[in-house]
Amino acid sequence: MRRTPLTLLPVATLSLAIALMAGRSDDVDAATPPQAGVIAQASVTAPGSRVEAEQALDATVAAALIGAVAGQFDEKDVEVRLIDVDVEDASLRDRQLIGRGELRLGDSDEWIAFGFEALYDTVESVVSYPRLTVGEGATADPVSLDASIARTLGDRAETALTNEFSQQPVSLTLEDVRSIDAGGRYLRVEASGTADFGREGNAAAQVHGLFDQQKDRWVRVSYELGEAPAPWAANRVASR
Structure with a gap:
């Protein structure tokens, strides 16, 4: 199974501050413009090469993934930043996203580590509801x-x-x-x-x-x- 890293933009660009109420969104559309209250930036120029095109796609997937992660929390403000993301071929249509990131909730100054898995539908350009593991390395x-x-x-x-x-x-x-x-x-x-x-x-x-x-x-x-x-x-x- 092919595994490739997702090309991430700088952390500051990938950070997402989103104002939302409680509620679950099973899919986040990567092709849909950010809603009011979302601060995100994926790409500001048209891709001029294959590498730039891949980076633009990666940024779109990353923005959708961040939105899907943020939507799982019953908190007014959720800030998410990705550290690394691997992409695996799950089918001809779907890609599995596996990676790590950090999130900050509400007025907290604390960044919380998390791991995730999600599916990206390359036809519909949506990221499925991610499975999250919040916190790392601690004893239960x-x-x-x-x-x-x-x-x-x-x-x-x-x-x-x-x-x-x-x-x-x-x-x-x-x-x-x-x-x-x-x-x-x-x-x-x-x-x-x-x-x-x-x-x-x-x-x-x-x-x-x-x-x-x-x-x-x-x-x-x-x-x-x-x-x-x-x-x-x-x-x-x-x-x-």
């Missing part, structure tokens, strides 16, 4: 299921499940919760459990959260149905 500590942070994480994830599967009953039970330091202010919380769909059966569930300890609030809660995936992007990039 067990969290009691009765702890407030475990209960509120479960409640938030169950609400998201209920909204997605509104036509059928669904409940979520967390069975294992662990916390990982993601800088001095934020706590990454990972959980596994079972989603009960009544007569439709059960499914394994993985829940991922980022908790702002200073403001005592969740800034990110997401979930996946199915068994835990293979090691995420942070580990894959670190092992190169």
Whole structure:
């Protein structure tokens, strides 16, 4: 499988400050101009050579990827900068993006490391909802299921499940919760459990959260149905 690095513009150019409300956008259109509140710059001149054309494409993909990452956080201001991105051929149409970056949330001065994986559709010019690993290299500590942070994480994830599967009953039970330091202010919380769909059966569930300890609030809660995936992007990039 071919793997090539994405040609990144300088960090200052790739940084994105985006004002957004809570909500999930499954795809970010790389061909769509930035919305109000987005500060980004991909290319200011028409490409005059093959290299410049590739860099312009890379900048477009990077801008869409940054927007997709920023859209996962329930925070007014999210700033994202990419460190490195590898591109793999996933199919004739799709490219898999694997890399690392840093993000800064709201009024925090703290940059948080993250790894990611996403798919880029070369026909539609969209980047899929990225799988994120926030924080690097820290030890996961067990969290009691009765702890407030475990209960509120479960409640938030169950609400998201209920909204997605509104036509059928669904409940979520967390069975294992662990916390990982993601800088001095934020706590990454990972959980596994079972989603009960009544007569439709059960499914394994993985829940991922980022908790702002200073403001005592969740800034990110997401979930996946199915068994835990293979090691995420942070580990894959670190092992190169």
